[in-house]
Amino acid sequence: MPKDVAVIGVGQSYFVRGYEGSIRELAFEAYREAAQDAGITSKDVDASIICSAPEYDKQRSPAGVIAEYLGLIPQPTMYVETVCSSSTTGVRIAYGLIKSGLHDIVAVIGFQKMSEITSAESQERMGRGADIQWESPFGTMMPAYYALYAQAYMAKNGLTLDDLMQVRIKSATYGQINERAVYRRPVTPEDFDPNNPNAKLAQIVSWPLRVGDACANADGSSCVILASAEKAKAISKKPVWILGIGAASESVNMASRPDFSKGLRVAYIAAQKAYKMAGITPKDVKVAEVHDCFTIAEIMAYEALGFAPPGEGKQLIRERATYKEGPIPVNVDGGLLSKGHPIGATGGSQIRTIVLQLRGEAGAMQVPGEPDIGLVHNIGGVGLYGNVIIFGR
Amino acid sequence: MGFEKFGRKSFTSATKIAKFVDFLNEGKIMGTLCKKCGARYFPPRADCANCFSSDMDWFEMPKKGKLETFTVAYYAPYGFEMDCPYGMGVVDYGNNLKLFARISKGLKLEELKNDMEVTVKPVRYEDGQIAFEITKE
Numbered sequence: 001m002p003k004d005v006a007v008i009g010v011g012q013s014y015f016v017r018g019y020e021g022s023i024r025e026l027a028f029e030a031y032r033e034a035a036q037d038a039g040i041t042s043k044d045v046d047a048s049i050i051c052s053a054p055e056y057d058k059q060r061s062p063a064g065v066i067a068e069y070l071g072l073i074p075q076p077t078m079y080v081e082t083v084c085s086s087s088t089t090g091v092r093i094a095y096g097l098i099k100s101g102l103h104d105i106v107a108v109i110g111f112q113k114m115s116e117i118t119s120a121e122s123q124e125r126m127g128r129g130a131d132i133q134w135e136s137p138f139g140t141m142m143p144a145y146y147a148l149y150a151q152a153y154m155a156k157n158g159l160t161l162d163d164l165m166q167v168r169i170k171s172a173t174y175g176q177i178n179e180r181a182v183y184r185r186p187v188t189p190e191d192f193d194p195n196n197p198n199a200k201l202a203q204i205v206s207w208p209l210r211v212g213d214a215c216a217n218a219d220g221s222s223c224v225i226l227a228s229a230e231k232a233k234a235i236s237k238k239p240v241w242i243l244g245i246g247a248a249s250e251s252v253n254m255a256s257r258p259d260f261s262k263g264l265r266v267a268y269i270a271a272q273k274a275y276k277m278a279g280i281t282p283k284d285v286k287v288a289e290v291h292d293c294f295t296i297a298e299i300m301a302y303e304a305l306g307f308a309p310p311g312e313g314k315q316l317i318r319e320r321a322t323y324k325e326g327p328i329p330v331n332v333d334g335g336l337l338s339k340g341h342p343i344g345a346t347g348g349s350q351i352r353t354i355v356l357q358l359r360g361e362a363g364a365m366q367v368p369g370e371p372d373i374g375l376v377h378n379i380g381g382v383g384l385y386g387n388v389i390i391f392g393r
Numbered sequence: 394m395g396f397e398k399f400g401r402k403s404f405t406s407a408t409k410i411a412k413f414v415d416f417l418n419e420g421k422i423m424g425t426l427c428k429k430c431g432a433r434y435f436p437p438r439a440d441c442a443n444c445f446s447s448d449m450d451w452f453e454m455p456k457k458g459k460l461e462t463f464t465v466a467y468y469a470p471y472g473f474e475m476d477c478p479y480g481m482g483v484v485d486y487g488n489n490l491k492l493f494a495r496i497s498k499g500l501k502l503e504e505l506k507n508d509m510e511v512t513v514k515p516v517r518y519e520d521g522q523i524a525f526e527i528t529k530e
Contacts, residue, residue, distance in 0.1 A: 120474070131436075151463055156507075
C-alpha cells in the first residue's frame, strides 16, 4: 500500500445558483480554505493545476488569471480538463508531479460558474463534450445519453423508476444536512408522482429519466492540496494518503460503446486499477463518493466499484445499504444530485468529503465507525473519462 | 456538398470523409473499411487506428439491425427545440458494428422494444439538411 503522496488540505466554496463574484474570486474561496486547512501559505506551493470545463468560461486559459489571484505566481501553473472529472484528473497529474520528485506541494483548484448561461445553452455546450461530428447534429445532450444507459440497464436488470427515485431521496436526505449544498430541500415520493401537476421532479427530461433524476447545476469551487510523504509528515497532523489511483477513457461515440446494460466501462477499468494499486478489495471501502450526475449513474457505480454484483445495484438502495448507517455509505454529502455539480469543481469536492470523513471531521454527515478507507469515483462526459481514487489514513 | 449538410444542425464543415453525405443523398449509409488490415468503421473514418493506413474503402451498412437502447428527449438543447420530442437510439448489427441516430417520428415510444429489428434510412429536412434515422422498415 503506497504512502507516497498525501492530501494535506481541502477546501470548497458553497455550491450556489448565481454566484455573485468572478471566477477568480470563486476559486479563491476554496483555495483559501484548503491552504488554511493545510497550514501553509502560497509561497509553500510549488505548482498549481487549475481545472474546469471551458464551455462555461468567457475567460480563455483561466490558469494564469487564477494562479495570479491566489498568489501562486511565479510558480508553474497549468490548465487541466476532462469535463466533469477535470479536478480528479488534476489530482492525477499532481500525483505524478509529486511522485516524480519534480514538486513537493501542488494545489489543484477546480471551479465552475455555470449560471451565466441558460440550461438549454448549457445542454448544447455540454452536448458538444460528446461527438460533434456524428452525434451533436442529432440534438444530443447529457440527460439523453445517460437515458440510453438507463433504458438498457433497467430493461435488463429489473431496476425500476421507484429505485431511481430512492437514490434521489437518499441524496436529498444528506443535501439537507450539508450547508455547502445547493439543493437543501427534502424529496418525497409525492415529488415524483406523475399524476401530481405540481411535481416538477416527475417531468420527463429524456425517457426514462426525469427532472428529479438529474443533478443540480451550480456555481462552485474546490481545492485539494497534495504533498510528498516527507512534506506531509512535516506539515500535516492528519495527512490522508492516496493509496490507489486509476483512470481510463472510452470511445466518444455511442456507436463504439460496449453493452449499454452493463454501465460505464471506464469506471470498471479505473476501479480495477485503483484497487490493484491500493492492494485492497471493495469490501475494505468504508465510505464512497460516486459520480451521481443522474440517479442511474449511482446504481451503475455500485457495480463498477464492486459494491454490488453486476445487475444487483438495485439491492443496495432497496436495503438502504448506502445510507450513512449502512455497510457502504455513498454520497452522504448529498452527491451531485443535491450538493450540486459545478463541473470542474466536482471531483475536488468529492475528495474533500472523503478526506473529512477519514479525519473524522465530517460533522453531521460523519459516517460512524471511524472509516479508514474511502473512495472517489468521478466520471467525465458520458463515461468518456473515468477516475477512481482510493484514500486512506 | 460538404459535411455542413449532415444532421439537423452540423458543427463540422471540413472532413476527409465528406463523401458520406453524397452517399446519403443516394440513399446509402456507408462506413469505411481499411484496405490494409480489414478494420471496419462506423461512423466512417479516413484513417485506420489499427494499422495507421489511410487507404480506405467504403462499404454499405447492413440493412437490418437490433435496437440496443433508446430514449425520447422531451427537452432539447439550444437550436433543436423545434423537433421536440424526438427519439434517439443505438442499433447493433453484430460484429462490433453499431450506429447511433435519431428514431423516426413514425415510431412511437410505446412501440420501442429492446432488440426489436430495425432499419436505418436517410432523412431529409425542409431546410436542405440530411441525416439518417432509425425506422421499423
